[in-house]
Amino acid sequence: MNxxxxxxxxxxxxxxxxFVSKDYPFEARRKLMASEEGWSRAHWKSFAELGWLAAPFAEDHGGLGGGPVEAAIVMEAFGKGLVLEPYLPTVVLGGGLLAAGGRRDLLKALVEGALQLSLAWVEPKARFDLAHVETRALRKDGGFALSGQKGVAFNGAAAxxxxxxxxTAGGIKDKxxxxxxxVPKGAPGLTLRPYRTVDGVRAAEVALEGVTLKAEHVLGxxxxxxxLLEAAxxxxIAAVSAEAAGIMGHIVATTRDYLKTRKQFGVPLASFQVLQHRAVDVYVLSEQATAMAYRAAVLVAAREPADRARAVSAAKAWIGKAGRQVGQEAIQMHGGMGMTEEMPVSHYFKRLTMIDTLFGDHRFHRRRFAALGGHVEKD
Amino acid sequence: MNLDLSPELRAFRDEVRAFIKAELPADIRDKVRKGLQLERDDYVRWQKILYKKGWIAPNWPKEYGGPGWTPMQRYIFDEEVGKSGAPRVIPFGLVMVAPVIMKFGTEAQKREHLPKILSSEVWWCQGYSEPGAGSDLAGLKTRALREGDHYTVNGQKTWTTLAQYADWIFCLVRTDPAAKKQEGISFLLIDMKSPGVTVKPIVTMDGGAEVNEVFFDNVKVPVTNLVGPENQGWTVAKYLLGHERTNIADIGRAKHQLARVKEIAAAERADGGSLLEDEDFRDRIAEVELDLIALEATLLRIVAAETGGRAPGAEASLIKIKGSELQQQLTELLIEAVGYYGFPYNRDAMEHGWNEPPIGPDYAAPLAPAYFNTRKTTIYGGSNEVQRGILAKFVMGF
Structure with a gap:
């Protein structure tokens, strides 16, 4: 064990x-966020060259032999810079599914940086239930015709x-x-309504009206x-847990610096014990979040789906709740300045807040964890 | 990065587990499981068993009789002992004063004390806190006046855990009242049988009396019992505090308690089912379980860093804060689980050999006292506010 x-x-x-500290200063990020696509293709090319897109994939899938821990390492560092490039939708979610579905051809393009993906798992009435799927695929001429609505598909427009x-069978909530x-970009019957999210990334509402697909378009x-979807x-979850841990680490550092420099009553804020202790509480949560995130990254590769689910739900539930506290405390300790769009900390707070909702919030995952028997000691 | 035990560590864990199963006396196991009062003899019996095996002092270097384990082996050992329902090892001799004697003691002190600490022949207690010196330890006033070949000690210590069983006490005393607060302090070993030493129990709100006041009235202590240089006791004390906080998280015991919560919740009735099926209570348990997992993962990361050669620093304060909070959460769940049968107060039922039928479920009697008693964890060993102060200074740089 190590x-x-x-x-x-x-x-x-x-x-x-x-990369994050040299090539991703906050002002540059601000410009990227306001750009048409919302992120940089040039950065993406560098990611490919540096091997980051290949890092979490097995060698026989064209990867570098890593796995979820490598994805977590990238995501933790990205969290510190609030990197906007769509590593989560394209590499972690999409790439993971291509690997699971044996699409080595597409995976090759992905690791070369030539492919963008989106996973449209959200349905307007499903909340966090992955089995709740109303979008229908009817069999038609040896292929399928898809109709339905998908919401908040991250990276949808670029994909x-x-x-x-x-x-393809069963009732609305059947697994x-x-x-x-x-579904290929520009398929007839596919309509996207792209937008920016509150935390600065790109997503789209997806409408499918009789989108015709062939049997080869089935993944898995x-x-x-x-x-496959649940595993992805x-x-x-393991990846965004690491991103959240990175964000919290950044928040601790920036809050610490702010308390040391900002003066009130003629002294630095850091001289007030009430603020010292609050800052320490945030530090403690961030340390634990990092440990929880890497624990999840290791255990998400478990053979048993229940072991995997217990570990990621534990991390997501714990980090979701801790993240709320860390973010809220950081804004409070920055005072009025923390409220502004200008201060980077508000952006970190917003991303951390939305990560709690992403893939199911802390209440949802605490229930999932408890329903799986809670903490189980292995042998 | 890998969270599976290697085959060697797995074998080690199995060996520890099998040993405890075979050697922990059934009556002691039973007392711990039921939360009953442990006597001096219970602790000593168990410690002598560990001593015979060579496992009593995992934190000691090999040349003094330690087993020579890696940080991970120590972690596994602590966890297994905690989970098994064995009594905790009394830390004052083995974990606190022994490392101090090894580092600052004379050869004669080492020869005299270390073997008897190792064999649990001598019971130690800690003379740090005073009525006027709690979190502000350096405010201590107990006076040691040097007179030829001995000191004359006058003053009072308090919160002295299990002093009623102790043969020796290690004390911080003031040897130079004129010096600045931290600079006039010395570290002294005092035989509890010395004339002028009086122990008076303090009854805590749970009804128990594990802590005491210790009074010193013209107690003569040979100068040879001074550890480290005179007036350098603060340095010695700080060294000791670093050791006091090892294994303070007691993950193994927390897991044992968690299993107990689930056992009791399964036996309690609520809404026609068991309390364990109650969605709200199950959610409360899950919340505490998640905190346990987060603490365990954090500890394992620290162990990994230690294995890589980094000495544990201020993280010990982090572990102290979170470990003590977890212990409180667990005893809080227990008193909640038992509902009305937290009310009956029956101190006798917590003694071994009490034969009358229990009032309410047989597990109920110790749960409320345990909850009240556990409020101490965020106060002792440097209150959690003191620990936050340490982190503020050494990690945040405030």
Missing amino acids: FAFTDEQKLLADSVAR DWIIVPAR QGITLFL EVDWGHP IDRG
Whole structure:
């Protein structure tokens, strides 16, 4: 048992951290956020060249032999800079599903930086239930015709392929009967309504009206998409947990610096014990969040789906709640300045807040964790 | 990064587990499981068993009789002992004063004290706090006046845990009242049988009396019992405090308690089902379980850093804060779980050998006292506010 990074993992962490501190100053990020696409294709090309897009994939999938821990390392560092590039939708969610569905051809393009993906798992009435799928895929001429609504599909507008779970059998909330489809950009009947999210990334509402697909557009097996989807979301949870830990680490540092420099009553705020202790509480939460995130990144690769689910739900529930507290405290300790758009801390707060909702909030995951029996000691 | 135990560590864990199962006396296991009062003999019996095996002092270097374990082995050992329902090892001799004697003691002090600490022949207690010196420890007033080859000690210590069982006490005393607060303090070993030492129990709100006041009235202490240089006791004290906070999280015991919460919640009735099926109570348990997991993961990261050669620093304060809060949350769940049968107060039922039928469920009697008693964890060993102060200074740089 070892919570320490290997030498390769240390190199990866260092190289992403270097990029964030050198090439991702907050003003540059602000410009990217306001740009048409909302992120930088040039950065994406660098990610490919540096091997970050290949990092979490097995070698026989064209990757560098890593896994969820490597994804977590990238995401933690990205969290510190609030990196906008769509690593989560394209690499973690989309790439993970391409690997699970055996699409080595598309994965090759992905690791080369030539492919963008979106996973449209959200449905307007489903809340956090992954099995709740109303979008229908009717069989037609040896293929399928998809109709339905998907919401908040991250990276939808940039995606070359949108992965769409649709119902091929069963009732609206059945786990069985869900199939994953690869819907190409610009397919007839596919309409996107793109927008910016409150935390600065890009997403889209997706309408499907009789989108015609062939059998080869099925990812995985017909009717058996749910286990793949659940596993992908669990990997996504491990990844955003690491991102949240990175954000919290950044918030601790920036709040510490602010308290040391900002003067009131003729002394630095850091001289007030009430603020010292609040800042320490935030530090303690951030340390624990990092440990929780890497624990999830290791255990998300567990063979048993229940072990995997317990570990990621534990992390998501704990980090979601801690993240709320860390973010709220940071704004409070920055005072009026924390309220402004100009102060970076408000952006970190917003992303941290939305991460709690992403893939299910802390209440949802605490219930999922409890329903799986809570903490289970292995042998 | 990998969270599975290696085959070697797994074998080690199995060995520890099998040993405890075979060697922990059934009556002691039973008392711990039921939350009953442990006597001096219970602790000593168990410690001598560990001593015979060579496992009593995981934190000691090999040359003094430690087992020579890695940080991970120590972690596993602590966890297994805690989970098994074995009594905790009394830390004052083995964990606190022994490292101090090793680092600052004379050869004669080492020869005299270390073997008897290791074999649990001698019971130690800690003379730090005073009525006027709690969190502000350096405010202590107990006076040691040097007169030829001995000191004459006058003053009072308080919150002295299990002093009623102790043969020796290690004390911080003031040897130079004129010096600045931290500079006139010395570290002294005092035989509790010395004339002029009086121990008076303090009854705490749970009804127990594990802490005491210790009075010193013209107690003569040989100068050879001074550890480290005179007036350098603060340096010695700080060294000791670093050791006091090891294994303060007691993850193993927390897991044992958590299992107990679930056991009791399964036995309690609510709304026609068991309390464990009550969605709200289950959610409360889950919340505490998540805190336990977060603490365990944090500790394992620290162990990994220690294995990599980094000495544990201010993280000990983090662990103290979160570990003590967790212990309080767990005893709070227990008193909540038992509902009305938290009310009956029956101190006798917590003694071993009490044979009358229980009032209410047989597990109920110790739960409310345990909750009241556990309020101490965020106060002792440097209150959690003191720990936040340490983190503010050494981690945040305030």
